[in-house]
Amino acid sequence: MAGSTVNVYVGPALAQYGFGEGHPFGPDRMHAFWKRMVETGLDKCVEVREPVKGSDEQILAFHTASYLDKVKKQSQTGSGYLDWGDTPAFKGVYEAAATVVGSVLAALHDVVSGDCGQAFVPIAGLHHATRDSAAGFCVFNDCGVAIETLRQKYGKRRVAYVDIDAHHGDGVFYAFEDDPELIFVDLHEDGRYLYPGTGFADETGSGAARGTKLNIPMPPEAGDETFFRMWESAERFIDKATPEFIVLQCGADSLAGDPITHLRYTEAAHRHAAKRLKMLAERHCGGKLLALGGGGYNRDNLARAWTAVVQSLLGESA
Template identity: 60%
Template structure:
């Protein structure tokens, strides 16, 4: 298991007091260093990316706009995403750390990797959204296809917010298999991801959106697992991306789901077991959202533990 960690990743945030602040990384990192998982993982430093990396998914015009605003150091990319000096370079650290993880997995140096500050799933091809400057999930998908000739990819997301930036970018793509369990968009940003949104054109039926009511518990989540498992068995991928946002846990300040850490552990464990049978164990996990710092540490550690358990004969300690 590769785990990406370093100050360059922690810098992706919008200041102390902002829901997405730099202390999110530190909450995870301190807990990870105290856990038995550290000895079962290889820690790798973040990697600086380039504009070319961002253009794998985003339009050249949008990438240029981010660079210009970053040089100015002030302004807003959208109503939720403020600019700070160097935001362009900082966002590209997230991007290229994810791309480096893809490279490591595809070169068989590792079968799994976790990038804690990543999974920025709201940005579209032409704009930022919801604290997300560049959509590293979409960039990873495009890199797998263009650089590694991997086409059939499963993207699974258990963040409380719907991955609209990923869904709509690949809505008509039958080879991007998509599963998203999220809080019902009638109650939470971005307001999308109804159960009827299942892909369009040749991709109809290759997308599975599962909106959850506010207050949904583990029981409701696991009641849907047979449907998720059936979908995965019907659509075996060559590579899996797991976005494991911690904001679906009970106690998050801006969402309303009531999951326990068992959801993250069991999801990761089952994904790890499934990956071992269909795609040589290839799983890239991305931290995603989460605004309760204790929940961030717990959810992400349980994700790592679950993935390691799912691909090993002996269960690691937590």
């Protein structure tokens, strides 16, 4: 039944987005998630879709032409960095990053068109890239591309972007800081202790957009109890904003045991966020919700967290 299904985008082309074996953002991340989906039988409950390579035109909805050219050139040589030392180029990086964008936009179309109720793309949510640069393992900001596409192609102006990755979604926040119709909610580890060092509580938007952004810095070692308590204010903020579409970036690096962060959630936080956002989506926007995997560098953690997100989208309990 099309409108009530959950589409999940997985496949070798999507797994290609990674920076080599042994790197925190390695190409094995998608496989860890999908292995868990198969073990739990959830692979039989969703509609599995093949990755799609995005076009230059789609990427340019958010990124500058000069930056796109830079990625293409370094994709051919596979040398150097695409930023200031965090995001290395590799041969084929353009194709891999374009596949993240294309898969997200295909999933977006599935949701907007009613082909499915919600969709999930595990290797996506690359929220650090700016309009003209890579940053923090993120080459193209598929979140930003999705938001711009919702406006330009589908006429969805009031979009709620919700981010529970341990790292602040700075590439999205600053790109839309002065946009009053982009509702931004981000629960992340306090920037005084973790990259990118942004997302403080007094960053609420600028100009006409002041008050449309909610940054909730979490103390290091914060666990589920703190998350559930702070989530209540996030949910009220989203509910009051009455969005036309919801994008969830559900990075799993906020779970206890991640090698590069300090939060201590369990997958219960991700299950709860997805469940409550689905409820808000049903209340305000016909159920239209797109979930993007984001970070997560402990493979067991990301498998458990993202499977919990899919369970919530399907309306299943743990």
